[in-house]
Amino acid sequence: MAFLEVNNLVKSFGSNTVVKGVNFAFDKGEFISLLGPSGCGKTTILRMIAGFEHPTSGSIKVEGQDITGLKPNQRKLGMVFQAYALFPNLNVGDNIAFGLKIAGMPADERRARVDEMLKLIGLPGFEKRYPYEMSGGQQQRVALARAIAPRPRLLLLDEPLSALDAKIRVSLREEIRAIQLDLGITTVFVTHDQEEALSISDRIVVMNGGNIDQLGQPHEIYNKPATRFVANFVGHLNSIEAQIVDPAQKTVTIDGQTATVPSMPADAKPGADIMLTLRPEVLSPTPREGNDITLTGTIADVTFLGSVIRLRVALGKNVVSLDTFNDQRTAPPTRGEAITISLASKDLLVL
Amino acid sequence: MKANKFWPWFIVILGAAYFIVPLVATFIFSLRMRRNELSFDAYASVFSDPKFFSTFGYSLTVGFFTIVVGVLVIVPAVYFVRLRMPWLRPFMEFVTLLPLVIPALVLVYGYIRLYGSSSLIPFTGSVLGTDILLTCAYVMLALPYMYRAVDNGMRTIDIGTLTEAAQIMGANQAQIIGQIILPNILVAILSGAFLTFAIVIGEFTIASLLARPAFGPYLVGIGTNKAYEPAALAIISFVITWGAMGMINVLGRFAPRTSARNE
Numbered sequence: 001m002a003f004l005e006v007n008n009l010v011k012s013f014g015s016n017t018v019v020k021g022v023n024f025a026f027d028k029g030e031f032i033s034l035l036g037p038s039g040c041g042k043t044t045i046l047r048m049i050a051g052f053e054h055p056t057s058g059s060i061k062v063e064g065q066d067i068t069g070l071k072p073n074q075r076k077l078g079m080v081f082q083a084y085a086l087f088p089n090l091n092v093g094d095n096i097a098f099g100l101k102i103a104g105m106p107a108d109e110r111r112a113r114v115d116e117m118l119k120l121i122g123l124p125g126f127e128k129r130y131p132y133e134m135s136g137g138q139q140q141r142v143a144l145a146r147a148i149a150p151r152p153r154l155l156l157l158d159e160p161l162s163a164l165d166a167k168i169r170v171s172l173r174e175e176i177r178a179i180q181l182d183l184g185i186t187t188v189f190v191t192h193d194q195e196e197a198l199s200i201s202d203r204i205v206v207m208n209g210g211n212i213d214q215l216g217q218p219h220e221i222y223n224k225p226a227t228r229f230v231a232n233f234v235g236h237l238n239s240i241e242a243q244i245v246d247p248a249q250k251t252v253t254i255d256g257q258t259a260t261v262p263s264m265p266a267d268a269k270p271g272a273d274i275m276l277t278l279r280p281e282v283l284s285p286t287p288r289e290g291n292d293i294t295l296t297g298t299i300a301d302v303t304f305l306g307s308v309i310r311l312r313v314a315l316g317k318n319v320v321s322l323d324t325f326n327d328q329r330t331a332p333p334t335r336g337e338a339i340t341i342s343l344a345s346k347d348l349l350v351l
Numbered sequence: 352m353k354a355n356k357f358w359p360w361f362i363v364i365l366g367a368a369y370f371i372v373p374l375v376a377t378f379i380f381s382l383r384m385r386r387n388e389l390s391f392d393a394y395a396s397v398f399s400d401p402k403f404f405s406t407f408g409y410s411l412t413v414g415f416f417t418i419v420v421g422v423l424v425i426v427p428a429v430y431f432v433r434l435r436m437p438w439l440r441p442f443m444e445f446v447t448l449l450p451l452v453i454p455a456l457v458l459v460y461g462y463i464r465l466y467g468s469s470s471l472i473p474f475t476g477s478v479l480g481t482d483i484l485l486t487c488a489y490v491m492l493a494l495p496y497m498y499r500a501v502d503n504g505m506r507t508i509d510i511g512t513l514t515e516a517a518q519i520m521g522a523n524q525a526q527i528i529g530q531i532i533l534p535n536i537l538v539a540i541l542s543g544a545f546l547t548f549a550i551v552i553g554e555f556t557i558a559s560l561l562a563r564p565a566f567g568p569y570l571v572g573i574g575t576n577k578a579y580e581p582a583a584l585a586i587i588s589f590v591i592t593w594g595a596m597g598m599i600n601v602l603g604r605f606a607p608r609t610s611a612r613n614e
Binding site: 075 | 513
C-alpha cells in the first residue's frame with residue numbers, strides 16, 4: 001500500500017483550473033520533488049496535502065487514511081515555508097517546542113526533544129536566541145526542526161531554499177536530505193529549481209500547466225525526458241533543425257551534413273523538417289569512441305564557468321551549445337575558431 | 352553648500368509657539384493663586400479634593416474595561432478580515448471612521464432612547480447597566496484609533512503564513528490568536544490602549560448625559576466654579592495624556608523584538 005496517495009486531484013479557482021486531475025502514489029521514506037515553473041500547480045498540490053486549500057475534486061490519502069476533509073491541524077503533518085514563518089515572539093527553543101506543547105507533551109520530554117532537534121540541525125545552544133537574531137539559513141534550519149519535532153507522518157517543504165543565497169542553498173539542501181534519510185521521513189518538496197530537484201530526490205514529479213508531464217527518478221527525467229517540455233525544463237537542451245533524407249534509413253541532413261538518427265516519427269516524409277534535441281554534454285569538441293556523427297562549424301561564443309567552459313558553435317543555421325572541461329594547461333578556445341564536434345547518434349532525442 | 356535653513360526653522364518655531372504659548376500661559380496662571388507670588392497652591396487644592404481621586408479612579412476603571420472589550424472585539428475582527436475576507440477591508444475602514452463623524456451627543460441620545468429605563472433592554476435602569484453602556488460607548492469612540500493601531504500591527508507580521516505554520520502543527524484558532532497573533536501585535540495594541548485611555552480620561556459629553564461620576568464632567572464642573580484650579584487641572588490632564596503618548600513611544604522601541612523581519 002502506498003504511503004501517500006493522490007487520486008484525480010483537481011483544483012479550480014473560479015474558472016481557472018490550476019490542477020487538472022493529478023494522480024501519484026509514493027512509498028514510505030521517499031523524498032519526492034514537485035518540479036515545475038511558477039503557475040504549474042505544484043504549490044497548490046502541496047497546499048491541498050497540507051489542508052490549506054480544499055480540492056475541487058479528488059482525494060488525498062496518507063497511510064491509507066483519507067485526509068481530504070480534515071483540517072490542517074488534524075492531519076499530523078509538518079511543513080517548512082519559503083518565508084521561514086518562525087514565530088517572532090518565541091525564541092528558538094519555544095518555536096521548536098510549539099507543536100509539542102500543542103500536542104500536550106510534558107515539559108521535560110519537550111526540553112529533551114528540543115535539545116535533540118537542535119543537535120540534529122547543528123545549532124546546539126541556540127534555544128534562547130530569537131529569530132531576528134539569526135541568519136536566513138539558521139532560521140530555515142530552525143523551521144525544519146520545528147516541523148519535524150512532533151514526528152509528523154509527512155514533511156512538506158514549500159520552496160524552503162528560495163529565499164537563501166546560493167552557497168547556503170546548496171549546503172542546506174544537502175543537510176535536509178541527510179536529515180530526511182536519517183529519520184526516514186516521507187517528504188514532499190516543491191521547487192522550481194531543477195538542479196535542486198535532481199540532486200536530492202528519490203523521485204521527481206515534473207508538472208506543466210496543472211498536469212504531470214513525467215514522474216520518475218532523477219536520472220530517468222534527465223536522460224529520457226518524456227516530453228519536449230520536460231527536456232527543456234530539466235537541464236539545458238540544444239534544438240537542431242534538420243531535414244529528412246530517407247525515413248526508412250533514418251537519415252537526415254543537418255546544415256548540409258548527413259547523419260543517422262535513432263528514431264523517426266511515423267509520418268516522416270523525405271524533405272520534411274524535423275526537430276532533433278540533445279544535451280550539451282553529449283557533444284564533444286574532440287573525437288570520442290562511439291561518436292558516429294561529426295559536424296563542423298565555427299565557435300560563436302565562449303562562456304567561462306569555472307570548471308566548465310560552455311561553447312556555442314554555429315553549424316550554419318543551427319547554433320548548438322556544448323560543455324567541455326576547463327584544462328588549466330591550455331587556453332580556452334576563442335571566438336571565430338573552426339571546430340569539429342562529434343556525437344553519438346543514439347544520444348539524439350526526437351521529440 | 353550651506354542650505355538656507357531660515358524658513359524651515361521659522362515655520363517650526365511658529366508652529367511650536369502656537370501650541371506652547373497658551374500652555375505656558377496656562378501653567379503660569381495656575382501658579383498665581385497666591386497673590387503676588389508663584390506657588391503650587393492650586394495643585395494642592397486639586398489634590399486635596401477627594402472628588403478628584405474618585406472621579407479619576409472611576410474613569411481609570413472604565414478606561415481599563417474599554418480597552419479590554421475593545422481588544423476582544425477588534426483583534427479577532429481585524430484578524431479574520433485580513434486573513435479570510437480582505438475584500439471587506441474598505442467597508443471596515445469606513446465603519447471604523449464613523450465615530451469621528453457622528454457627534455458623541457447624537458450617540459448618547461441614541462443610547463438613551465434605545466436603552467432607557469422604559470425600553471426592552473433597560474441598561475440605564477441600574478448603575479452597573481449604565482456603567483456597561485458607558486464602556487460600550489467608549490469602545491465605539493476609541494474604535495477609529497484602536498482599529499488602526501491593531502491593523503498596523505498586523506500589517507507588520509505575515510499573519511497568513513504564521514497562521515498556517517501554527518495550524519499545521521496542530522493549533523486551533525483560539526491558540527493561534529492567543530499564542531501567536533496577540534503577542535506579536537502587543538506593542539500595537541498597547542499604543543491603541545493608551546490612545547483609548549487618553550480619550551476616556553477627558554471625555555465629557557457621554558459621561559455627563561449618562562450622569563456618571565467621571566473625570567471629564569468633574570473637570571468641567573471645576574471649570575465653572577473656580578478660577579485657578581481649572582488651569583492646574585488642565586496642566587495635570589496634559590501631563591497624563593503626554594505620559595500616555597510617551598509610553599507609546601517607549602513601547603515602540605521594543606517593537607523590533609516582537610515583529611517579523613525579512614532580510
